[in-house]
Amino acid sequence: MENWAEEINVKIRNSLEGTREKDIRFFRVEEFKRNIIRVGTFSSGCQFCQNQKINISETVEKIDEAIHVPGKSRREYDKLISRLNTHIQKEHGFYTPFYFTYLYSFFGMVTGTLFGYVLFLLFPEYNWAMLSLGFAICLIVGYFWGNIKDKKIRSEKKLM
DSSP states (O other): OHHHHHHHHHHHHHHTTTOOHHHHHHTTHHHHHHHHHHHHHHTTTOHHHHHHHHHHHHHHHTHHHHHHSOSHHHHHHHHHHHHHHHHHHHHHOOBOTTHHHHHHHHHHHHHHHHHHHHHHHHOGGGTHHHHHHHHHHHHHHHHHHHHHHHHHHHHTTOBO
16 A cells, blocks of 8 residues: 555656645645555555545646646645545544644633633623633633643644
8 A cells, every 4th residue: 555655656746846846835735645645554444545545546647737727626636635634634533733732722712701701790890800811711721731632642643
């Protein structure tokens, strides 16, 4: 399976030879290559990954067109990257850097705002200080909680 992924990555490298580095970064080609390696690794035990190998091969044949010419090929390429990212995240446990830090910080802000509002209603003499206190405390807790989970993901080498 690794051989398949290496062959596909070589085809991509050859097709995009001479392409601006800016375009390669913008169209997430390196991320696509990493996902191809993961699909090759997991395809023996995952039917979805096995099916995506066909789509990947078709897309790689037209990747030069997808990067340089707006249109159907580019939309298919973008959809494939999104589909692969979603599947690899949900089914195989790979996450983008700081995924949980951002997610838990957001929920900390929402929870903190609600908690602060309750404190604001309970202690009206302190005015907006209680709202700010609840917001800040829950944001910090969410940030650190997410950071701990992100460290665990990094230590398991499950970053996208």
